[in-house]
Amino acid sequence: MIPDFELHRAGDVEEAISLLSSLEDAACYAGGTELLQVMKMGFATPGHLVDLKPITELGGIQRTDSGLQIGATVTHREIERSPLIAEQLPALVALEHQVANVRIRNVGTLGGNLCFAEPHSDPAALLVACNATVTLAGTDGARRTIPLDDFLLDAFTTDREETEIMTAVTIPLVDRRALVYRRYAMTERPTVSAAFQVTIEDDRLSSPRIVVGAVGPTPTVCRASGILDDLTMDEAREAAGDVASACSREVEPMDVEIGDAYLRNLVAVHVARTIADVVERRET
Amino acid sequence: MSHEISIELEVNRRPVQLVVAPNETLAQVLRDRLSLHGTKVSCDAQVCGTCTVLVDGRAVSSCTFLAADASGTRVTSVEGLAEPETGRLARVQRAFVERAAFQCGYCTAGFLTSATALLSENPNPTRAEVVEYLEGNICRCTGYEAIVAAVLDAADADGTPST
Numbered sequence: 001m002i003p004d005f006e007l008h009r010a011g012d013v014e015e016a017i018s019l020l021s022s023l024e025d026a027a028c029y030a031g032g033t034e035l036l037q038v039m040k041m042g043f044a045t046p047g048h049l050v051d052l053k054p055i056t057e058l059g060g061i062q063r064t065d066s067g068l069q070i071g072a073t074v075t076h077r078e079i080e081r082s083p084l085i086a087e088q089l090p091a092l093v094a095l096e097h098q099v100a101n102v103r104i105r106n107v108g109t110l111g112g113n114l115c116f117a118e119p120h121s122d123p124a125a126l127l128v129a130c131n132a133t134v135t136l137a138g139t140d141g142a143r144r145t146i147p148l149d150d151f152l153l154d155a156f157t158t159d160r161e162e163t164e165i166m167t168a169v170t171i172p173l174v175d176r177r178a179l180v181y182r183r184y185a186m187t188e189r190p191t192v193s194a195a196f197q198v199t200i201e202d203d204r205l206s207s208p209r210i211v212v213g214a215v216g217p218t219p220t221v222c223r224a225s226g227i228l229d230d231l232t233m234d235e236a237r238e239a240a241g242d243v244a245s246a247c248s249r250e251v252e253p254m255d256v257e258i259g260d261a262y263l264r265n266l267v268a269v270h271v272a273r274t275i276a277d278v279v280e281r282r283e284t
Numbered sequence: 285m286s287h288e289i290s291i292e293l294e295v296n297r298r299p300v301q302l303v304v305a306p307n308e309t310l311a312q313v314l315r316d317r318l319s320l321h322g323t324k325v326s327c328d329a330q331v332c333g334t335c336t337v338l339v340d341g342r343a344v345s346s347c348t349f350l351a352a353d354a355s356g357t358r359v360t361s362v363e364g365l366a367e368p369e370t371g372r373l374a375r376v377q378r379a380f381v382e383r384a385a386f387q388c389g390y391c392t393a394g395f396l397t398s399a400t401a402l403l404s405e406n407p408n409p410t411r412a413e414v415v416e417y418l419e420g421n422i423c424r425c426t427g428y429e430a431i432v433a434a435v436l437d438a439a440d441a442d443g444t445p446s447t
Contacts (some may be wrong), residue, residue: 002307004306006287007287032349032353033330033348036348037330040329100330101419101421102343102420103330103344104330104345107349
């Protein structure tokens, strides 16, 4: 049973923000796959839900000067089936295909996923690896765009003010072949995930970025990624094991019942595989 | 506290007008208001798939879908899969019967609606595609082999007008 609340439909961004500012105890609502679930469980009991789905500006996927822009209320399934994303960022399409189940993907939104900040989010790790940014709209027409990495502060905690809404996620265009994502899931959500993004020119790696998801409270941007910087593909293959071990020491496992050592081992395995994916894909 | 909402929708091809509470789910409306008990609720957490219905052709978990959000949509529950005039079962339902693709039957409605969504999106899926699509539907009797075979039969039948 979902606790009682009042439902408000917002027609545009300004109306949504004005509702959030004037109503006490209001929450943003879109797909509801996370929010309605925690309400059922009694973890949240907002008196008012402000439905953002009617807001046209929050939908749509487009290519802009800054990269791929995905509206906050775009569903996982829309991303999974978008020809534009398939062409520009196939790793994101593959990732979305694995999210939960088709019913959740049909309804759940990217913005909702990121704003809920569940540590086991699939998209968060890959998007942080890509240096994605999120745009937030606030009172008095204010808009700000910040890196997703800075937006995700802690488990279930983001930098979003209560009177702000996320409008879009922007992903800088990256080398589509040098972005990979892997996950291992024992339930519907990943137990561990690893994303690796790198620039490759003349057989040499630069700006490597390894992000581990689902293990710590927020995606971990691994400092050990730097070991791969300026290595050749052959050298990167040699270094992969060391980099993976170093990454596994950087994470802060939360799911203690699964076992700290086991989780770190999973991290090392998956990081090593993402590096191998990139190195081997280039050779063939 | 009550903030009632008037909704108009189509349920199994019939127009329906209702006044619902904001916190009422689509599953509650189907079962408790419209007496369509084919839709089952089991996990109540969008994991098991027993409550799957189609909203404008898309599979959703009706246990966690607000009835208010179904306003203006076409909802199909398991009761709406058969041919409306003759009551003849849909191909996918007949395939389930022929394959005996159920044991206790509690998950069946959800598998049938999910399979219907799959076959409308992808009329000739591979076995792997069927398995992947139905991954979010759980059969606790573990009768998956017959279910997958039935869905593949229904897909084949779709390509053969004579059946």
